[in-house]
Amino acid sequence: MTINQELADLDLPKRTSLIVYLRNANSDQFKLRRLGDIVYFSKKMHYLIMYVDQEKVEETLQQLEKLTFVKKVEVSEADQIDLDNQQIEDQIKDLAKEAEEILNDDSKKKGWMK
Structure with a gap:
């Protein structure tokens, strides 16, 4: 089961992140607290x-x-990120095979393995 499927199965409220560009950063951020949860400023x-x-x-x-005081608003694309572990696991296996081949070649050249 992928992380995306696990998160979908949980009974969590679905949230979307917005990126808000401000004209002046003095105290304008405090006016936006009523619209959502500010996580980074x-x-x-x-x-x-x-x-x-x-x-x-x-x-x-x-x-x-x-x-x-808002210049521009964008919907973050972080929700479209695929959190499937299979691709990462395949990459790790490929790197491990390459490392083993390099180590075996080096040890044969130096005469460690016969």
Whole structure:
């Protein structure tokens, strides 16, 4: 079973992350707390990442775009990341085989194995 399937089976509320670019990073972030959960805020880069319920994404996007201190809003693509372990396991097996071949070749050249 993949991680995505396991997460889908749990009874957790479905959340989506939004990236909100701000015009001024002074205190504008505090005004957005009522719309969702702010998980990261960059004062230097003038943006924040917030989570909102999936059912309220369109509504929240419209509210955010109306605000004067918001430059741009993007829906994060982190939800599209495939968390399937099979690809990673295959890569690890391939790397292990390559390492064994290299070690066997080196040991034969140095005369360790006969």
